[in-house]
Amino acid sequence: MKAITNKILSATLLIAAVSGLAACGENDMETYDNKAFSTSDKVNTILVAGTNNEQECTIKTAIAKPEDTEVKVTYGVDNSKVEAYNGMYGEKAITVPSANYELQNVVSTIQKGALTGSDVTVHFKDLNSLDRDKVYVLPISVTSSTIDVLRSTKTTYFVIRGGALINTTADITKNFLKLKDAGTSTLGGMQNVSVEALVKVNVFGKLISTVMGIEGKFLLRAGDAGLVDSQLQLATSDGNVTDASWTIPTGEWVHIALTFNSADGETAVYINGVKKGSSQYSKYRGNIDWNTKGFYVGKSYDENRWLEGCVSEMRVWNRVLTADEIKAKNHFYTVDNASDGLIAYWKFNEGGGSEIADYTGHGNTLVANSSITWKSVSLPK
Numbered sequence: 001m002k003a004i005t006n007k008i009l010s011a012t013l014l015i016a017a018v019s020g021l022a023a024c025g026e027n028d029m030e031t032y033d034n035k036a037f038s039t040s041d042k043v044n045t046i047l048v049a050g051t052n053n054e055q056e057c058t059i060k061t062a063i064a065k066p067e068d069t070e071v072k073v074t075y076g077v078d079n080s081k082v083e084a085y086n087g088m089y090g091e092k093a094i095t096v097p098s099a100n101y102e103l104q105n106v107v108s109t110i111q112k113g114a115l116t117g118s119d120v121t122v123h124f125k126d127l128n129s130l131d132r133d134k135v136y137v138l139p140i141s142v143t144s145s146t147i148d149v150l151r152s153t154k155t156t157y158f159v160i161r162g163g164a165l166i167n168t169t170a171d172i173t174k175n176f177l178k179l180k181d182a183g184t185s186t187l188g189g190m191q192n193v194s195v196e197a198l199v200k201v202n203v204f205g206k207l208i209s210t211v212m213g214i215e216g217k218f219l220l221r222a223g224d225a226g227l228v229d230s231q232l233q234l235a236t237s238d239g240n241v242t243d244a245s246w247t248i249p250t251g252e253w254v255h256i257a258l259t260f261n262s263a264d265g266e267t268a269v270y271i272n273g274v275k276k277g278s279s280q281y282s283k284y285r286g287n288i289d290w291n292t293k294g295f296y297v298g299k300s301y302d303e304n305r306w307l308e309g310c311v312s313e314m315r316v317w318n319r320v321l322t323a324d325e326i327k328a329k330n331h332f333y334t335v336d337n338a339s340d341g342l343i344a345y346w347k348f349n350e351g352g353g354s355e356i357a358d359y360t361g362h363g364n365t366l367v368a369n370s371s372i373t374w375k376s377v378s379l380p381k
Contacts, residue, residue: 047163081139132162176299204229273327
């Protein structure tokens with residue numbers, strides 16, 4: 001996906017800029033002659049949010065008054081300005097790797113009698129390969145010009161930093177969701193399964209809280225008689241499996257993942273990408289069929305077994321995810337819609353309404369029992 005992030009001056013702003021040049025004091029030596037200047041912001045920030053793996057930015061050049069001849073201003077990467085940027089803005093930015101950008105159309109040409117020039121283009125690519133915890137900067141400076149250039153606009157800084165991958169979540173307290181078109185989904189006949197969810201539980205406080213599944217068949221829930229109410233459990237028609245280490249903290253965002261292999265019943269739970277305890281072995285050996293009216297998120301035996309808090313990034317896979325896949329970079333917050341084995345993907349990012357889309361395109365739309373409370377977040381923090 002491409003997006004233009006620079007603000008190009010409108011005709012009104014261009015006139016204001018020209019008027020500003022003319023209004024400078026007599027001691028400003030740069031006002032005596034016609035000058036070329038960049039009309040883009042001095043600092044342009046690109047927030048990498050998981051979906052914008054590519055981005056295209058532009059620099060446009062203008063002059064204060066028309067010239068009788070064509071004006072050419074040439075731009076180039078000037079990594080010597082990285083330290084200058086850090087000094088001005090108190091950052092610890094590093095240079096954008098050369099593999100992550102291409103400088104295109106490096107010459108801005110202002111035609112005879114015109115005030116604005118052609119675009120200089122910077123194409124940023126493979127942005128998701130960058131470290132989200134670091135700040136990157138690419139200084140683009142004027143390298144040559146057929147007319148003097150206003151000194152303060154000679155360098156434009158493009159800054160890349162990690163942005164929020166998740167901005168909206170759903171509070172499903174005292175609520176639950178079901179399949180809109182049960183019986184026609186891709187959630188049936190699964191021999192292996194991985195279930196994931198990003199949750200922030202405010203409190204458990206009751207015997208059982210439900211994540212997702214079908215009561216009496218195959219259900220991921222927390223709590224039960226004899227268990228602490230925050231302890232995850234896989235409840236099946238052939239008995240239940242759990243482990244004392246499968247507990248979810250409250251009051252914070254937590255990524256949970258459960259994997260199940262029907263060949264031997266091996267069940268594993270990961271909390272924030274870390275496998276908890278040893279694998280447990282369920283007696284259940286059948287297929288998992290969730291394409292029925294009995295499949296719920298936030299409900300099992302009755303409506304009092306809701307999950308009290310917010311949910312996001314719920315996923316169902318028809319294969320066992322590996323530990324490396326679960327703890328992969330940004331996996332808690334986003335995955336590719338077309339990932340191998342991903343058969344249902346509910347991001348809970350609608351921000352309104354009561355239907356939750358399936359991002360895989362398989363049509364596993366969820367419908368809430370009552371109005372959803374939507375909450376703004378910024379994840380990862």
